[in-house]
């Protein structure tokens with residue numbers, strides 16, 4: 001509930017930014033292409049965990065909101081409000097930093113059929129839904 005309210009407060013600022021991410025399926029495919037290290041059009045748990053390593057610039061095994069914004073900016077430039085909203089979605093235990101556990105929980109949410117691999121269609125379906133929800137709440 002607290003997380004939902006936090007998201008709500010951000011909304012006026014990022015309603016427009018979300019629209020800039022259309023078409024959402026293409027944006028989601030581009031996101032996957034950037035993080036899919038071996039190019040097999042699916043996301044493994046180790047590729048997901050590598051994000052922590054890349055975004056964690058001070059190497060303390062945690063990704064802060066500021067570190068996350070810098071990392072997202074490489075992939076979705078000038079989308080700070082979206083980045084902040086997505087950080088809150090990733091921060092599954094609400095401690096204002098992302099660790100391996102948060103990424104595991106998030107991976108499981110995207111992995112709709114729970115076969116330990118997030119396919120392109122699972123990834124796109126998950127993110128299109130997130131973008132639509134953000135837009136609808138705006």
Ligand SMILES: *[C@@H]1O[C@H](CO)[C@@H](O)[C@H](O)[C@H]1NC(C)=O
Pocket residue numbers: 113115116117119
């Ligand atoms: C996991 O499921 C997806 C979606 O059905 C499928 O495309 C993929 O090949 C499966 N991967 C593995 C490793 O089982």
